[in-house]
Amino acid sequence: MTERRQYYRIDHPVVIEYQSVAESQVKQSPRPDQFAVSPYFLLQSQLRDIEAEASHYLHRLGEDQPAIEACFNMLNRKIELIASTLAADSFNLEQGQSQFINLSEGGLNFTCPDALEPEQLLALKLVFTETRLGMLLYARVRRCQALPDAAGYEIGAEFLDMPESCRTQLARLILDAQARKRQQALDLTNE
Incomplete structure (x- = not known):
């Protein structure tokens, strides 16, 4: 069976922090408050x-x-x-290491040192290093797969109850990344 993705996905540099949360915390507020932010x-x-x-x-x-x-x-x-x-x-980007994540309006894939249980709820703090855009979101772990050579785990997570303003920001970020990728491809073919 082939999987059809609902959203366009990009690889993008992000500083990511996460914390496990209870369902009651997700229902309490549309944005996580677990992180100290300026x-x-x-x-x-x-x-x-x-x-x-x-x-x-x-x-x-x-x-x-x-x-x-x-x-x-x-x-x-x-x-x-x-x-x-x-x-x-x-932004104190020293608090976290930037990594390329696979991102869509529906969720993200990222690597982490710890195994996370499927269905586990997470509070996420994302800092997009190129634009300095910060987002606080909730997500549900959909899969956790060990990386080769014991290098950690790849986590697939689905965003939960994302505020519309965040969805709009992600859509714009993804469209901009698509446009840059197309422009780079055009530049390469014109060389």
Whole structure:
């Protein structure tokens, strides 16, 4: 039987932390609170949520007032630059080792030193090293497979009750990665 994937998957560098949690903790809050994070940890994500909300209005404004739209776009870029600088200064990437994970809107595969039981619930802290985007999510372990040479375990996990804003952020990140991959392939064929 062949498996058909519901979501497009990418390999992406991420610093990942995880903790086992009880089902009651998952039901208590849509975002895990098990991790100590700075006030800037979710800043990029929150700004992108606001940008998504405002984009419809900005587009409508641009139809009638293109100069005002251009001004708002410049202000948005300034805010993004400030947020990126704050986020870069606040993330302590030394706490975790970056690894390439296989990621989709539905879940992820990552490696870890410990075996995790299938159906085990996890709180996840993800830091996307390229964008400094931070996410706190819940997941359920779907599989745990030993890696060769006792190098740890590959964990397959499915996201649980992901907030829509996180799903949107992941979709954008995946689309951007796809676009970069296509551009790199085009650049190679044009050489």
